[in-house]
Structures are given as C-alpha cells and as structure tokens.
Amino acid sequence: MKDQIKIEASTLEEAFQQASAKLQCSINDLDIKILQQPSKGLLGIGKKNAIILVRCKSEEEKQPETQLPEIPVEKEEKEIFDTFYQESKDLHAIAKEVETDINDLFRGMCFKLEPVKVEPYDDGTLLIEFNGEDAALLIGKEGYRYKALSYMLFNWINPKYGLQIRLEIANFLNSQEEMIANYLKPLIEKIQIEGKGQTRVLDGVLVQIALKQLRQAFPDKYVAIREKDGGKYVIVNEFKKN
Template structure:
C-alpha cells in the first residue's frame, strides 16, 4: 500500500492537511507519527513540525483509485514544497512578532520569491532594510537546509516593493557621489552596506570612464569607496 508523508504544527493539523490534500475522510486513513512537533529556540528558530505517514485502510477498487489520487496529489505537494515551507516558517516568525500580513510565495527554478503584504510593513523592513535582510537570511537557511536537490535555492524576501525602491535610491546616491568625486578629486567612503547593496553601487558606476569603486573592510562593516580612476 502506498504511503505519503504530511506535516503540520500538531499531529492533528498534519492529519487535517492530509485529509484536505487527498480529499478523503478521516475514517478512510491510517497514520503513523514520525515526529512530534517542537517549538525550537526562541519559539521559531529550529522549529520542528509534526510529521505523519498516511495510508488508506481498504484494498477495494475505490481505495486503489484513492491511491492513484494520492500519487497525483503527492506530485503537486512536492511541486509547492518550498512555498509551503517558506509560508510556514514566516507565519511562525510573524506570529511571534505580532505582525499580521499575507504571505505570497513563488518558486521558480533556482529562486524562491516571497512577498509580504499588509499594513505597517515598516516594522519588517527596519532601518535601511536590516530587519528584512535578517528575515531573508533566516528563511534562506531554513529553505536550503531542507533542499533535497543539493542545489542552492536563492531566496528573495520583499515587502511594499522595498528592494526595487532601495536599489533606485542607491543608484541615485552612487551617481550623485560620483559627480562630487569628479569635482573635488577626493574619494568618498560610504557607510557599511550588505553585499547586495555594495553590488548595486559597483554596478551603477562600472561604466563610468572617470570613476572606479572598491570595497574595503571586513563584514559586516565592509564599505564601498568611490574614487577617481588612476
């Protein structure tokens, strides 16, 4: 008899997830608990869901048809696995932060894009995106820990189109400071930035014939230096 594995915050929720996904009644299934749920460190880091194995009780023709449906649904569940994983992790984190919002996830190839939609998203962005970057980093750790393909899954977490707005702001800043360097002849060192923001600055000025850029220092205090080409 074919079996499938399902997860939930509790054993009961895992059973409900299985019933809903497979369109069966509770009395038609048997289950075995593989893992009891755990809240993890600080209530969200290292959270472990309840895991169960589901199988059908009957061997009738109807049951065999159900088993075929299980196989079909299994492929669908597998296809959205990263999306489900991301939503569950973020929902647990956001609940601990008392933040209510919608979580939209889209898994495309080697990139998982997640967008948070709700009121007062500034608390999730933080100062210059620090909170959003931290959440993205944690989500990336969780997703790639469960990655069964042994291929790195790039995670992009955004809200209120912050990433694009921040990129546009950095490009304007880079061009403004480059003009200042041209006029004064003096190099300018920017404040510490994360790798993504440093790449935006470098990229914005890489085609400038008079200006060059470089990064100096150690993480997390690494900075971009804008200077005249020598």
C-alpha cells in the first residue's frame, strides 16, 4: 500500500485538488478517507476545515469507472432555514419546528449550550432562549454578535411565517431592558413636562431597546434614532404640523 498523506482545506473539493497535485495522481485514482467534514460555523464561530487521509491507488486497484466518494452538500444557515413545510401551522407547531432546526444548527458547533427553547411569546412573536456555559459567547462585545444572530433569525422566521422574534441569550435582553428602563425614567418625566428630549449616545442593541420603550411611552410623539459622530441616540419630539 502506498503511503497516505493528510490534507486539510476549507472544502472537500479543495482538499481533493491539493491531494491530486501533491501525489501527482488523478482525482479519480485517489483512495480517500474523510476524517472531518467541513463546517462554516455560525457568525464565524465553530468553523471547521475538511480533513482527508488520501493515497494514490495501485494499478491493481484502479477501475475504469471509479466513483468518487459522495460529497455532502454543506447546508448553510439559509438552506437549513428553508426546509420548513409551506402549509399553514399553528404557533405552537411553528415554535416546535423552529426549536428543532435551531438545535440541529448548533449541535455540531463547539459551544456548551443547553437545548435551545422556542415558544410563543404573544400572538405574533416567538421567544427564542439560549442558555448554557458558552451562551455569553453568542452575545459578543456590546451585543454586536447578539444583534447579528437576531438579524439572521428574524430574516429566516419573518418571511416564512410573518412572525417577530424575541431573542434571549443568558438573560441578556431582559437585563438590558431593565437597565434602559431605569435610565429612561427621569428622561420620560422630563419629556412629559417639556414635550421633547433625547437620550445619551447608546451602544449596540441598547439604542433599539430605548427606541422601543420610548415609542411605547409616547405613542403620539415623533420618536426616532439619530446619529452624530458615529454614535446613535434617540430623540422624542412633537410631530411637525403642516
């Protein structure tokens, strides 16, 4: 048996090509053992390269119609998200399907997570909960990774089912909402007296939470996000009169 070599590459196709070049052997004449399937991970985390153990077949082993090992088509997040049935389902059935597929997505990744829970939050919203030892890694600095994951999940669930999502990771959203609510209390009192006001510059997901809470507090006023010198804040004012 000829010597085997180990090849690591981003995809199986690249690994096969590298092996063919190094062994100076046609891909059809390679004896390939796949040690690790490639994975893109999620948001750049948990990415895995393809790893193969390969050798050139001897003359006796070569067959006129050698078949390459089947290369599984890697399921990207969007492809996984598109596997749901098209027919209408009740909210609890949708929640169960979403829960199953999110858990399938994270099962092969290097996170220590409890099973993800998905349940109806209200008639138009799904509550998605991540907990576990590594859950905080999904939040990221200033909540940027949280925001990216929330965006990805929303762009899967909303077009499919017309539902909103509430993403809770290790109680992050709840604690941020409580913090902003405490910060906004004196500001809301000031706006009730003066008719207008604005928040300080807020980071990451905080500006979206403040926007939501101020719109709930002042449904008849103009509430919007403004940006200055790279920072974002929320303003509250009267609607302009024609």
